[in-house]
Amino acid sequence: MKIVIVGGGSSYTPEIIEGLILRHDEFPVDTITLVDIASGKEKLEIIGQLAERMIDKAGVPIELTWTLDRRAALKDADFVSTQIRVGGLKAREKDERIPLSHGLIGQETNGAGGIFKALRTIPVLMELAEDVNEICPNAWIVNFTNPAGIVTEALLKYGAHKKVIGVCNIPYNMTQSAAEILQEDPKDVRIEFIGMNHFVFGSKVLVRGENKLDQVIDALVSQSVDFSPANIVSSGWSETFLRAVNMLPNPYHQYYFQKDSTLKKDLEAYEDNGTRAEQVQKIEEELFETYKNPDLDIKPEALEQRGGAYYSDVACSLMSSLYNNSQNIMTVNTLNNGAIVDLPHDSVIEVNCFITKDGPIPLTVGRIPQQIKADILMMKAFEEQVIKASLSGDYYDAYRAFIMNPLIKEEKTAKMVLDELLDAHKDYLPQFN
Amino acid sequence: MKIVIVGGGSSYTPEIIEGLILRHDEFPVDTITLVDIASGKEKLEIIGQLAERMIDKAGVPIELTWTLDRRAALKDADFVSTQIRVGGLKAREKDERIPLSHGLIGQETNGAGGIFKALRTIPVLMELAEDVNEICPNAWIVNFTNPAGIVTEALLKYGAHKKVIGVCNIPYNMTQSAAEILQEDPKDVRIEFIGMNHFVFGSKVLVRGENKLDQVIDALVSQSVDFSPANIVSSGWSETFLRAVNMLPNPYHQYYFQKDSTLKKDLEAYEDNGTRAEQVQKIEEELFETYKNPDLDIKPEALEQRGGAYYSDVACSLMSSLYNNSQNIMTVNTLNNGAIVDLPHDSVIEVNCFITKDGPIPLTVGRIPQQIKADILMMKAFEEQVIKASLSGDYYDAYRAFIMNPLIKEEKTAKMVLDELLDAHKDYLPQFN
Amino acid sequence: MKIVIVGGGSSYTPEIIEGLILRHDEFPVDTITLVDIASGKEKLEIIGQLAERMIDKAGVPIELTWTLDRRAALKDADFVSTQIRVGGLKAREKDERIPLSHGLIGQETNGAGGIFKALRTIPVLMELAEDVNEICPNAWIVNFTNPAGIVTEALLKYGAHKKVIGVCNIPYNMTQSAAEILQEDPKDVRIEFIGMNHFVFGSKVLVRGENKLDQVIDALVSQSVDFSPANIVSSGWSETFLRAVNMLPNPYHQYYFQKDSTLKKDLEAYEDNGTRAEQVQKIEEELFETYKNPDLDIKPEALEQRGGAYYSDVACSLMSSLYNNSQNIMTVNTLNNGAIVDLPHDSVIEVNCFITKDGPIPLTVGRIPQQIKADILMMKAFEEQVIKASLSGDYYDAYRAFIMNPLIKEEKTAKMVLDELLDAHKDYLPQFN
Amino acid sequence: MKIVIVGGGSSYTPEIIEGLILRHDEFPVDTITLVDIASGKEKLEIIGQLAERMIDKAGVPIELTWTLDRRAALKDADFVSTQIRVGGLKAREKDERIPLSHGLIGQETNGAGGIFKALRTIPVLMELAEDVNEICPNAWIVNFTNPAGIVTEALLKYGAHKKVIGVCNIPYNMTQSAAEILQEDPKDVRIEFIGMNHFVFGSKVLVRGENKLDQVIDALVSQSVDFSPANIVSSGWSETFLRAVNMLPNPYHQYYFQKDSTLKKDLEAYEDNGTRAEQVQKIEEELFETYKNPDLDIKPEALEQRGGAYYSDVACSLMSSLYNNSQNIMTVNTLNNGAIVDLPHDSVIEVNCFITKDGPIPLTVGRIPQQIKADILMMKAFEEQVIKASLSGDYYDAYRAFIMNPLIKEEKTAKMVLDELLDAHKDYLPQFN
Helix, strand or coil, X not given: CEEEEECCCCCCHHHHHHHHHHCCCCCCCCEEEXXXXXXXXXXXXHHHHHHHHHHHHHCCCCEEEEECCHHHHHCCCCEEEECCCCCHHHHHHHHHHHHHHCCCCCCCCCHHHHHHHHHHHXXXXXXXXXXXXXXXXCCEEEECCCXXXXXXXHHHHHCCCCCEEECCCHHXXXXXXXXXXXXXXXXXXXXXXXXXXXXXXXXXXXXXXEECHHHHHHHHHHCCCCCCCCCCCCCCCCHHHHHHHCCECCHHHHHHHCHHHHHHHHHHHHHHHCCHHHHHHHHHHHHHHHHHCCCCCCCCHHHHHHCCCCHHHHXXXXXXXXXXXXXXXXXXXXXXXXXXXXXXXXXXXXXXXXXXXXXXXXXXXXXXXXXXXXXXXXXXXXXXXXXXXXXXXXXXHXXXXXXXCCCCCCHHHHHHHHHHHHHHCHHHCHHHC | CEEEEECCCCCCHHHHHHHHHHCCCCCCCCEEEEECCHHHHHHHHHHHHHHHHHXXXXXXXXXXXXXXXXXXXXXXXXXXXXXXXXXXXXXXXXXXXXXHHCCCCCCCCCXXXXXXXXXXXXXXXXXXXXXXXXXXXXXXXXXXXXXXXXXXXXXXXXXXXXXXXXXXXXXXXXXXXXXXXXXXXXXXXXEEEEEECCEEEEEEEEEXXXXXXXXXXXXXXXXXXXXXXXXXXXXXXXXXXXXXXXXECCHHHHHHHCHHHHHHHHHHHHHHHCCHHHHHHHHHHHHHHHHHCCCCCXXXXXXXXXXXXXXXXXXXXXXXXXXXXXXXXXXXXXXCXXXXXXXXXXXXXXXEEEEECCEEEEECCECCXXXXXXXXXXXXXXXXXXXXXXXXXXXXXXXXXXXXXXXCCCHHHXXXXXXXXXXXXXXHCXXXX | CEEEEECCCCCCHHHHHHXXXXXXXXXXXCEEEEECCHXXXXXXXXXXXXXXXXXXXXXXXXXXXXXXXXXXXXXXXXEEEECCCXXXXXHHHHHHHHHHHCCCCCCCCCHHHHHHHHHXXXXXXXXXXXXXXHHCCCCEEEECCCCHHHHHHHHHHXXXXXXXXXXXXXXXXXXXXXXXXXXXXXXXEEEEEEEECCEEEEEEEEECCEECHHHHHHHHHHCCCCCCCCCCCCCCCCHHHHHHHCCECCHHHHHHHCHHHHHHHHHHHHHHHCCHHHHHHHHHHHHHHHHHCCCCCCCCHHHHHHCCCCHHHHHHHHHHHHHHCCCEEEEEEEEXXXXXXXXXXXXXXXXXXXXXXXXXXXECCECCCHHHHHHHHHHHHHHHHHHHHHHHCCHHHHHXXXXXXXXXXXXXXXXXXXXXXXXXXXXXXXXXX | CEEEEECCCCCCHHHHHHHHHHCCCCCCCCEEEEECCHHHHHHHHHHHHHHHHHHHHHCCCCEEEEECCHHXXXXXXXXXXXXXXXXXHHHHHHHHHHHHHCXXXXXXXXXXXXXXXXXXXXXXXXXXXXXXXXXXXXXXXXXXXXXXXXXXXXXXXHCCCCCEEECCCHHHHHHHHHHHHHCCCHHHEEEEEEEECCEEEEEEXXXXXXXXXXXXHHHHHXXXXXXXXXXXXXXXXXXXXXXXXXXXXXXHHHHHHCHHHHHHHXXXXXXXXXXXXXXXXXXXXXXXXXXXXXXXXXXCHHHXXXXXXXXXXXXXXXXXXXXXXXXXXXXXXXXXXCCECCXXXXXXXXXXXXXXXXXXXXXXXXXXXXXXXXXXXXXXXXXXXXXXXXXXXXXXXXXXXXXXXCCCCCHHHHHHHHHHHHHHCHHHXXXXX
16 A cells, blocks of 8 residues: 655654554555655655654554655555645745735635635646546545645545545544543544534534533633643633534634734734744744754654644544545545535535545535524635636636635725735746736 | 505605605505604604695695504505614614724614614514504515615515515616616616625616626726716725626625725714714704795605615605506515525525516526625525524524624624623613513 | 528428518518528428518518528528427327337327437537537527427537527417416416426416416316317316316326326327328428419418417517517526526526516526426426437436336336337437447 | 333334344343234234243343333333334225226335325324423434335424434345345445435445445346345346446335336236235234244244334334444434435435434435436425325325326326225324314
């Protein structure tokens, strides 16, 4: 069995390597091939060497290689994981800085920044899908490139290859947090999710089949629980909001229901420390320094501080479940197929699925509860427009996505921010030239 | 034929009286009965006497009466027009002032103010619908009480009487403006509308069957046309917005796509001159002074300055078309019935209808164009929630409507404004007590 | 203005010529070009000469030509009417004979025969649509080739040219009959239709806006009315059926709800007189003999006995309404667009439309009444499959259409009849070879 | 834990008793109460005594009682299984005989007979649902009363108690047969089903996640496999049908796609041996003779010949899965909830579900494949009408169900058969009197 990691030079790669090592008994990978682009060659080598040391240390029979030749790498692949960042952290910096400078939320997967991340990423992954479909047509693409939901919808609706699943760590983290609050083993906790990536709500918290949502909300309201940094069910919500929504929000919801205070906080942080991208660049530099250490042969603890922890762990679990026809439930991004009655059947949603060798089958969710229906329908229509713009390269299509987004909306500001971002990212947006 | 005007003491009534006088040949009303509540008795008498003088002057054989006994008034009615304002302009003042004081749009039919107007109005009209269904079951209710779309949906979905049509002057005014721009007779111009009351767009401007939308947009872009105050296709939109949306917006869209600048303008106006409600109160006082003049026997010109002109004229046209089985096209608020494919069939939309004695039949509209789909779907889901809250009287239902509304959204501000409005309007919200 | 009549050598053409002559004031056609295929050359000349005599006699300034060169004919066309019969009456004979010989309904537009008429016709009209779109892209195609609904759906969904409208005389005839029963001027009668071509029901009979359906059903039940041959609301239905359906059936419904008795009657008629196609061939021969008479310069009365009367009259009315932006209501075959909530928005239905220069706009119909929902949904899914088979040329697709059709259904008989028809028609089914 | 078996005097009861005994470790029932009506008292006692002997023999600590007082029985119930036959086998005899005598399919769950079984049964189970909701509101109703799909839809849409699940042995038997054909352990085989009870198709046959449908169809085509009587994937289908449908039919499909030959066979059997009901009456008499034997303390083998084997075994499995929050996949009748995109979300379908303590969650199925879409949509609309008639007791509603059913359809025959059945069953149809 062969796994190809596209964007293999990412600082996250040691986590996925660790995941594959730990699961080697149940999920016996023979070959891992890391692929990256020319500009990432140096990082790729650092990661490749670290991964080799990790495998050696573990003593598992995995052959590891790395290359800049993607098409060669794809040969005989069974799984292709994608974790790319078109334009790198420099591009992310612009996605954050430019909107903030106009008084808008500047964030990697939401608002104007999120739109541009999608515009840059989708065409690149559409090309990858063509290659996969040609070279290794039976392979699953497991995408954890953000914005994961939008990217997965683009691939599943318009891409050449239909075996694509998107993953995110948010549902995983929400489940961990709920288990922590309820003092239960996470294995015994299943949250019913409704919505799409980065806009998903938890409508039930089932512990051995019994719904403990009220207890989790009570705990959030009383703030009697103290959350560790990775915990994702933020405790910053008012009681009224939690009782009225009567579902678990995820941390990204603060951009929508606490926009003013979040924007204020982000602007202050930006003035003090620059964008999150700039902070991450520093962390990455330090990480790669650590990775270079020839004595390091395990995933360093520092990586867990990076944010996005468990993303690649979730990906490993998924690949193992597909391979083993595990018939377990995992929360992934896949075609709605009716699971949410009020959304198009060919939308991508984040949904609990029964995972088989034949692919994920969503469990039905039903009607969208009225209190979140307005937002879910709006966000999905917005996402459709982002995908349209990413493929058409039409200026007005991009502008339409801007005024459809609740974090932008303002018709004149939209144009200013759009023009500035189009110019800033022009090297990575060939479709708009 | 008998018409009952509920809210007959309104300052707008002379317009509807004039409309009925002018159409008397085609629409031969025998009896007009004005009804109002006890606190409006004085105004009702002023209006009743003016209306009597108007009818006498016109020499048409209409018998006019006025009364505070609604059930008696409804006997034998063929048409019931509703133009009420629960709580009067004092309540409107609070709808505007309280949100503005928290930095939110404060407006009669949008945002927090619009929600509260609906919460106060719907239960009162539900009772009226019961009376109508019992006393004059064949009568049409022609509603021009705002928020007209939401109110009409509440009545058509949950009310006892199903012969209800909502009207608004916005589509009429948009057509007049487009005709003016194109230098055409408005009779030759038919705009295809898509959306709901106060959130409707014009997707085609058909002049004798040919689409002149581009010319109208060009004119709006070049601002070569100078609009009179009543004109409703505002010229304040950027070219990019108009080209991207590629439809005619209506003036209320500024609250959504120009929220920041509109809010700023409204806050300044509020500080200078108080709320719009306060200004209108002054205008109304002057109007009633004018109405009292025993020599006045026509609709005074001053009324046209009041805002909302043509509302009652549209209502008269509609009643005449129903009576005469005119089989003409009018834009009214009625059940979607599939006209907009993406909305529930039992939603109320603002739509071109073929008007027959048997009622209005919507012309199909089709799919919502992608660029406005997010907003239309969101607004409709929000409207459903407002109706739910108006009937349940549940605090959380009202709060949910608040966080679903894009002009509020902010979870903590929502609670503050909601609490303040609930307290301010408590006398008119028995369902919440 | 130029009209091209594809299938101009049809025996029906004198009716359309008469219609264009009679409407010349309101619908001033300059040029009529009759087109046919080589094998129809002789008939084309007979018709061409008759048409010329009719125009001369009428003294209207219409230039008439005829040709076998379709592409040349299409140049500058404003309207293209299609009335073709691929394989001629000989093919129809097989469509009728072969199913009958296996104990199935053998009919031109229903069951196995109707399927094969569609399979032969759709590819030919798809080619025509390509020519029209290339040569005269602004022209309307007015299709009255049967099965008109299926053919129109194929063209509107998959064809190159989107300005296509299908017409049928059934709604016209039903309206005439209802008017006759009610002793009203047909102009004052508007039936609300629901369904698709040859499977349409009348749900209301509105006379000046008042629903007289009950009176029409009473008359049908009491059989107090005596129907002329052209009348189409057959009186052969039981009272229970009429009261339970509570709508006007059309004559084709006998194949579905009186299948056994109709089949018996058809088999007897077949044994006595051969197929309907054979009878029609004789009528046609006589008609063409009549047409040849150089003294004949009007539409001969004999044509009205041919069946299908008013088909081309309806087409003329429609073309005139489109040209004149008449904004009247006509019943045509066009995209559902939501008019019937329970059918796909891109299905073709037979529906009352507001006719403008910009095309027909369906009036909404709403939900399908429960008592006909099963049949309407089934027939539409069947129609979709026929179209699929006509384009794919796949044997299994054709077989699937057979077992989906309630007049066939029987899995083994289906194969026998299918195989025999495929063989019999192989010259006209290149897609299956 | 307590189980109440409504219709406990049924000859099937020993199977469910055996199921509960065998599963006692995983599903520790404390109390079983058998309930029946007065006319079934004798049978109830026979069954009660046999069940007692079976429990004693097994040595499991289950307390068994039997009673005619349903409300008393329901006290503290956790599960209520329903297996009633309103009117008994005598009524079934009429359901079979009367249609057959008019040349229609006469069958217990299809056509006219199936309609009348539903009309008699639904009101009785609606009353049971009220009792359950009042007396033991947390109990699950597990319904295996036929027509199981229609009955379950009636209960879930209109009943007082919402914890209702319908079961049938068809999906179980199809899985067993497929496993037999593929020589696999049934535990490793999961068929993907699409449709509704007694009209369900198998669209995939997954063996450890790999689709072996083609192999099963090949085997059916070649008839190389020899099926035991209980096998349910009948081998009587033509190759063309199997290849074209490309799904596994179930035995009831013969009534629809082999109607003529099935009817002929049934009529012959009827003339030779009377109705199936009459045969079953004899079998039942023999069974009860066997049951009376005081030495019998296990389920007798003869019961497996009764038909309907495994029905109650499936019910036991389901109850155990609910109790244990097993999170396994079972095929049950439950609300669609979007699983089949083309059917209403509140329809009941037969669908693979993830079974939890919180209830069954359907796995999404998606769009209905075109080749069965016509039939599925038609049957569901028909089922809706049957439910409507069962609740309204309206003659026309019942007639409408008759003409909507493809096994009846003929408008005049429909009335004759309907009238005769209404008269024959009038004691069990109080709603029609």
